Amino acid sequence: MTLLVTGGAGFIGANFIRCMAAAHPTWRIVCLDALTYAGNLSSLEGIAEGPCFRFVRGSICDRQLLETLFCEENPDAVVNFAAETHVDRSIEAPEVFLSTNILGTAALMDACRAHGGVRFHQVSTDEVYGDLPLDRPDLRFTEETPLRASSPYSASKASADLLVMAYHRTYGLPVTISRCSNNYGPYQFPEKLIPLMIARCEAGQSMPVYGEGKNVRDWLHVEDHCRAIEAVLLRGTPGEVYNVGGNSERANIDVVRLICRELGQPESLITFVTDRKGHDLRYAIDAGKIRRELGWEPQHTFETGIRQTIRWYLDNRSWWQTITSGEYRHYYERMYAGR
Numbered sequence: 001m002t003l004l005v006t007g008g009a010g011f012i013g014a015n016f017i018r019c020m021a022a023a024h025p026t027w028r029i030v031c032l033d034a035l036t037y038a039g040n041l042s043s044l045e046g047i048a049e050g051p052c053f054r055f056v057r058g059s060i061c062d063r064q065l066l067e068t069l070f071c072e073e074n075p076d077a078v079v080n081f082a083a084e085t086h087v088d089r090s091i092e093a094p095e096v097f098l099s100t101n102i103l104g105t106a107a108l109m110d111a112c113r114a115h116g117g118v119r120f121h122q123v124s125t126d127e128v129y130g131d132l133p134l135d136r137p138d139l140r141f142t143e144e145t146p147l148r149a150s151s152p153y154s155a156s157k158a159s160a161d162l163l164v165m166a167y168h169r170t171y172g173l174p175v176t177i178s179r180c181s182n183n184y185g186p187y188q189f190p191e192k193l194i195p196l197m198i199a200r201c202e203a204g205q206s207m208p209v210y211g212e213g214k215n216v217r218d219w220l221h222v223e224d225h226c227r228a229i230e231a232v233l234l235r236g237t238p239g240e241v242y243n244v245g246g247n248s249e250r251a252n253i254d255v256v257r258l259i260c261r262e263l264g265q266p267e268s269l270i271t272f273v274t275d276r277k278g279h280d281l282r283y284a285i286d287a288g289k290i291r292r293e294l295g296w297e298p299q300h301t302f303e304t305g306i307r308q309t310i311r312w313y314l315d316n317r318s319w320w321q322t323i324t325s326g327e328y329r330h331y332y333e334r335m336y337a338g339r
């Protein structure tokens with residue numbers, strides 16, 4: 001099996017490559033990543049040196065590069081993690097979200113079509129469904145919930161999902177989509193809520209929370225997400241969408257308070273800042289389909305997973321400190337210059 005993983009130097013992609021390399025040591029894994037600000041090759045340390053792994057720096061929007069890569073590697077399957085992912089950045093500058101998340105997905109699927117209908121898996125998000133009211137705990141997103149994206153980020157992901165399903169219907173491309181809730185775990189870029197709060201809390205800095213912190217997210221450990229993608233890739237039905245979630249809804253403020261408690265810091269570090277424009281209130285996923293049809297179950301509870309995650313960031317300060325200092329940007333040159 002040769003697997004092309006796009007966006008594999010990002011948070012979930014790097015965890016996925018690590019999980020797959022451990023579970024399937026005979027697979028050849030090719031990682032294509034543009035190394036934007038969010039891509040960090042040091043997340044693949046220990047894997048990148050292996051004989052079954054190849055890293056290619058480039059964009060999923062580069063059709064010429066995709067053609068060359070597909071001819072060289074002849075992948076059996078593609079898993080697409082490559083995306084612009086930060087909602088706040090999409091509010092400031094939506095354009096790059098449209099080109100990477102929509103046009104890049106189309107370019108990848110065209111390469112799959114041109115090479116005999118390569119199996120394609122799109123890593124999507126529960127944010128394509130919009131949000132749910134805070135006072136209706138009975139409501140959850142199912143795969144049938146209409147797409148009602150709120151931010152330029154989620155609208156670009158929803159657009160890509162529509163294209164993926166259209167390629168299945170029009171060209172018969174063997175595609176699947178997974179839509180997952182918020183992930184937490186090792187190697188997450190420290191602009192996202194949990195690593196950002198851990199870094200600021202342990203430094204005794206203010207911990208800025210949007211609005212009153214009442215927005216609710218359903219949290220899933222990244223390794224459980226990776227196992228879900230593996231299940232869909234190997235046993236999913238082409239043309240189907242699978243929701244993935246942890247059944248672990250938490251208000252943002254409760255997650256931030258928990259981090260304060262775990263790090264022994266006072267809650268007085270928490271400050272409330274002007275809410276994000278169009279901030280989604282609540283996400284909640286019904287993951288019944290993937291549990292029933294593919295036998296997937298999360299292995300981590302939020303309580304144990306979040307403690308392990310906090311421990312990981314404390315034990316791996318150098319990983320995120322090189323990011324906050326910008327030093328990680330030189331990693332590619334150091335590791336790959338002249339190769």
Ligand SMILES: NC(=O)c1ccc[n+]([C@@H]2O[C@H](COP(=O)([O-])OP(=O)(O)OC[C@H]3O[C@@H](n4cnc5c(N)ncnc54)[C@H](O)[C@@H]3O)[C@@H](O)[C@H]2O)c1
Binds near residue numbers: 009010183184
């Ligand atoms: N983080 C979450 O909680 C979450 C939840 C559900 C779904 N998702 C989805 O999972 C995927 C991965 O998310 P993440 O949190 O790991 O993101 P991330 O921002 O950490 O990583 C994205 C990666 O994509 C790469 N990239 C960006 N543009 C590219 C391009 N044009 N060509 C090639 N590579 C490019 C970046 O360099 C980076 O390595 C995304 O598609 C996202 O929508 C994320």
